Amino acid sequence: MATAQGVVFGGATKSWPSGEFTAHTLPRPRAPAPAGDHRHRSPRKNPEKTKLNPATSSTMPMATAVLLRLAPLPPHPSPRAPSSPRPALLLPLGRQRSRAAGAIRAAGDGLADQTTVYTGVYGPWSVDDADVREMLLYRAGLVTAAASFLVASSGAFLPAGNPAGDAVRQGADLLYAAGAAGLGLSLVLIHIYVTPIKRFLQALWALGVLGSVGTYALAAQPLDEGLVRYVLEHPGAMWFVGPTFAALTGLVFKEGLCYGKLEAGILTFVIPILLLGHLSGLMDDGAKLGLLGVWMALFTVFAARKFQQPIKCSAVLLTMKDDISDKSVFMFNALPEEEKKALLQKLEAPTEQKLE
Numbered sequence: 218m219a220t221a222q223g224v225v226f227g228g229a230t231k232s233w234p235s236g237e238f239t240a241h242t243l244p245r246p247r248a249p250a251p252a253g254d255h256r257h258r259s260p261r262k263n264p265e266k267t268k269l270n271p272a273t274s275s276t277m278p279m280a281t282a283v284l285l286r287l288a289p290l291p292p293h294p295s296p297r298a299p300s301s302p303r304p305a306l307l308l309p310l311g312r313q314r315s316r317a318a319g320a321i322r323a324a325g326d327g328l329a330d331q332t333t334v335y336t337g338v339y340g341p342w343s344v345d346d347a348d349v350r351e352m353l354l355y356r357a358g359l360v361t362a363a364a365s366f367l368v369a370s371s372g373a374f375l376p377a378g379n380p381a382g383d384a385v386r387q388g389a390d391l392l393y394a395a396g397a398a399g400l401g402l403s404l405v406l407i408h409i410y411v412t413p414i415k416r417f418l419q420a421l422w423a424l425g426v427l428g429s430v431g432t433y434a435l436a437a438q439p440l441d442e443g444l445v446r447y448v449l450e451h452p453g454a455m456w457f458v459g460p461t462f463a464a465l466t467g468l469v470f471k472e473g474l475c476y477g478k479l480e481a482g483i484l485t486f487v488i489p490i491l492l493l494g495h496l497s498g499l500m501d502d503g504a505k506l507g508l509l510g511v512w513m514a515l516f517t518v519f520a521a522r523k524f525q526q527p528i529k530c531s532a533v534l535l536t537m538k539d540d541i542s543d544k545s546v547f548m549f550n551a552l553p554e555e556e557k558k559a560l561l562q563k564l565e566a567p568t569e570q571k572l573e
Contacts, residue, residue, distance in 0.1 A: 337545025339560065348544065355406040356523045361399025362465070363520035365392045369445065370513050373506060389445040390433070397426055397461055404464060409471060410546050418467045425461025432457045455496040462492055469519065478522065480515040487512050 334341050368385060369392035375382025385392075404422050409415040429444060432454050437447035448454045466488045473481030491508040494500030500508075549557065 335544075337543045339545040339549040339564065342544040342548065344544070351406045355403050356520075358399040358401070358403035358406070359520045359523055362396045362403070363516045365396030365399065367513050367517055368392055369396070370509055373509060386446075387443075390443045393429070393445055397422075397429070400461070400465055400468070401426070403468065407468065407471070408547070412550055414467075418464045421460040421464040421467070425458055425464065428457030428460060452496050452498060455492060459492060459496070462488055472519070476526070478519065480518045480522070484512065484515050484519065487515065 334343050369389050372382050372385035372389060375385065377383075401419075401422050404415075404419050407415060407418070409418075432447065433444040436451070436454065437444050440447065442450075444458075448458055466485060469481040469484045469488070472478055473485060487508055491500075491505060491512065494508070495505060549560065552560065
């Protein structure tokens with residue numbers, strides 16, 4: 218028996234929502250008209266989608282009701298709920314998609330899908346456009362520092378009177394300034410969980426920049442010399458410009474420690490050995506040139522390999538270490554102290570309940 222609300226089979230009723238419904242997959246079978254019904258039935262314009270009126274559903278044949286019972290209409294898809302609740306304090310900021318997002322994502326391989334949600338220590342997080350831009354700028358700063366150092370150091374291997382060598386030596390101060398600027402940009406955007414270490418590296422860089430400016434203004438310029446030439450001829454000036462290279466050593470040490478890069482690990486020793494050897498006067502020019510060449514080669518490899526490293530790994534690249542490890546730590550560090558305590562209490566509450 219077919220009614221406006223369903224079909225009855227042996228006392229069991231198959232119900233549909235009140236109102237009309239649509240049969241998407243099964244065409245309506247042609248059945249002979251009931252006796253005494255001589256009304257003309259016009260063909261329907263859209264046979265693929267037939268609407269049944271509850272008012273005339275009593276004329277539905279029993280075969281159609283059985284088929285609908287065996288193949289019910291597919292339910293409407295429900296939105297997928299997240300696996301774990303997202304703390305309101307760690308909602309990602311700046312999730313708006315800009316027109317340049319496609320170009321940014323195409324700037325390198327291994328960029329993560331920005332809609333992917335990752336599970337962090339302090340809650341879920343995702344990679345947005347600002348994160349991608351920061352990592353690209355961080356790498357650009359490293360490339361600027363490496364390229365400037367490579368060109369400036371090449372003057373030590375070019376003989377006097379060589380046009381290229383003379384041009385490099387004359388522009389050594391500008392190359393040093395460009396390299397220091399690139400290094401400063403990378404130190405601003407570097408990802409280090411322990412904030413005091415990051416601030417210490419930034420302070421070293423600032424101290425080295427101030428020392429370089431002071432050395433040039435007070436010592437090199439009165440002698441009509443450039444800063445780089447003055448430091449080469451007066452090893453004691455390394456006390457003033459050295460902090461900049463100490464900050465660089467800290468950066469490559471961090472990269473070598475976090476990502477296991479061999480060239481970064483070797484640079485951690487090459488840079489201070491060469492600078493201390495020049496400062497103390499215990500290293501001859503041949504040894505200095507040898508270490509300088511090693512520094513140039515390793516720094517070039519180090520900067521180039523950063524662009525082979527994914528910003529955030531996808532499921533296919535789990536064997537590679539990405540530049541963004543756990544963004545929730547940095548988001549937590551940016552919160553005020555009161556909000557940090559509130560979030561920690563919220564995260565520790567389920568653990569305490571399980572222990573009880």
